[in-house]
Amino acid sequence: MNYPKGIKKNNTSKSINITSFSNRGMSLEAEINLSNEYYLNNNIANIHKKPTPVVIVKVDYKSRKEAVINEAYFKVPSTTDYNGIYKGKYVDFEAKETKNKNYFPLANIHKHQIDHLKNIEYHNGISFLIIRFTLLNRTYLLESSKLSYFINNNDRKSIPLSYFEDNAFLIKDGYQPRIDYLKILDEIYFGGNV
Amino acid sequence: MNYPKGIKKNNTSKSINITSFSNRGMSLEAEINLSNEYYLNNNIANIHKKPTPVVIVKVDYKSRKEAVINEAYFKVPSTTDYNGIYKGKYVDFEAKETKNKNYFPLANIHKHQIDHLKNIEYHNGISFLIIRFTLLNRTYLLESSKLSYFINNNDRKSIPLSYFEDNAFLIKDGYQPRIDYLKILDEIYFGGNV
Numbered sequence: 001m002n003y004p005k006g007i008k009k010n011n012t013s014k015s016i017n018i019t020s021f022s023n024r025g026m027s028l029e030a031e032i033n034l035s036n037e038y039y040l041n042n043n044i045a046n047i048h049k050k051p052t053p054v055v056i057v058k059v060d061y062k063s064r065k066e067a068v069i070n071e072a073y074f075k076v077p078s079t080t081d082y083n084g085i086y087k088g089k090y091v092d093f094e095a096k097e098t099k100n101k102n103y104f105p106l107a108n109i110h111k112h113q114i115d116h117l118k119n120i121e122y123h124n125g126i127s128f129l130i131i132r133f134t135l136l137n138r139t140y141l142l143e144s145s146k147l148s149y150f151i152n153n154n155d156r157k158s159i160p161l162s163y164f165e166d167n168a169f170l171i172k173d174g175y176q177p178r179i180d181y182l183k184i185l186d187e188i189y190f191g192g193n194v
Numbered sequence: 195m196n197y198p199k200g201i202k203k204n205n206t207s208k209s210i211n212i213t214s215f216s217n218r219g220m221s222l223e224a225e226i227n228l229s230n231e232y233y234l235n236n237n238i239a240n241i242h243k244k245p246t247p248v249v250i251v252k253v254d255y256k257s258r259k260e261a262v263i264n265e266a267y268f269k270v271p272s273t274t275d276y277n278g279i280y281k282g283k284y285v286d287f288e289a290k291e292t293k294n295k296n297y298f299p300l301a302n303i304h305k306h307q308i309d310h311l312k313n314i315e316y317h318n319g320i321s322f323l324i325i326r327f328t329l330l331n332r333t334y335l336l337e338s339s340k341l342s343y344f345i346n347n348n349d350r351k352s353i354p355l356s357y358f359e360d361n362a363f364l365i366k367d368g369y370q371p372r373i374d375y376l377k378i379l380d381e382i383y384f385g386g387n388v
Contacts, residue, residue, distance in 0.1 A: 040313075043316065045317065046317050046319075048273050051248065051269075052245065052248070053245035054245065054248055054250075054263060054266070068265065068267065069267065069268070070264065071286040072262075072263035073260065073261070073262065073266070073267055074263070075245075079242050083278075084277075085314060085319045087318075088283075088284070088318035088319070089281070090285075122237065123240050124279075124281075
């Protein structure tokens with residue numbers, strides 16, 4: 001179920017178009033990528049999306065310069081999709097969209113990824129989730145400590161919207177950057193200074 | 195020229211074998227991956243190799259669970275291969291082997307990657323190269339500041355071995371971890387405490 005999503009994501013990021021800045025339907029991933037580009041170009045932070053993990057099986061060397069991969073498989077990621085550095089601190093997060101209006105299904109995140117976020121916290125990094133409720137047009141930043149707290153204290157397989165409302169930070173839509181999640185980190189970790 | 199290497203690297207990491215610990219011919223990448231695994235399992239650091247960047251063009255969905263990538267291409271990496279967190283600090287590096295005995299050809303590292311290492315330094319992260327002279331059986335850690343210094347003050351397209359001898363840190367071979375590069379970071383950045 002995760003694999004088709006992985007591919008869609010990849011295609012989406014390929015088709016980023018400067019003229020589509022005003023497109024409200026842009027995927028969360030595309031918006032985060034643009035925001036990271038903005039952060040990078042303005043010397044604010046250096047945060048990147050990791051490549052989709054694949055196992056490469058067969059490669060055809062048409063020429064010295066062009067190699068074509070003929071057979072490869074998607075691999076379950078052992079870490080999150082995004083990491084980098086902001087104000088000297090290590091930053092690590094996973095981003096997901098959901099079409100549900102009332103809850104975020106935990107099945108959307110691999111167990112490995114949740115463990116990874118916890119481990120980053122242990123090493124004094126900044127780790128979190130960015131979750132978008134597409135139909136509500138709301139994007140939340142949920143610290144990994146709050147994610148762990150929920151998992152440790154609930155048997156539910158999904159996090160209700162109310163938990164986000166009470167424990168996560170709402171990221172306001174912007175123009176540049178589109179998803180200014182570092183502003184939230186300023187509030188949480190850097191005493192609100194920008 | 196970089197692409198065939200990328201693939202070889204991938205195959206190598208797939209074939210890591212526990213019984214081959216004593217194999218002196220293990221690739222630098224395999225040894226770094228094992229070292230990172232050791233660091234992770236012993237709660238010392240959380241550092242990973244990024245997946246090989248590919249552009250996925252065609253995917254065949256044989257079943258819901260198994261998707262086969264039928265057409266994909268290697269992408270020039272915009273960042274380095276390894277990053278993560280150590281003692282709360284962001285760590286970022288690229289690792290390369292050379293069969294030359296007297297110099298390391300700068301063509302082995304993409305311009306983007308050199309710029310990336312510099313940018314990490316700007317953001318107060320720890321960035322460096324790990325370079326192995328395979329035939330000499332010597333592995334060096336060269337801080338990115340020393341790499342920049344060389345590039346800014348030389349017209350040469352390769353870094354001579356003597357520059358490594360004078361400016362880089364020799365990483366001793368070990369059993370576990372094989373390539374204890376964090377020990378060098380302790381010396382440089384953390385006052386020698388382990």
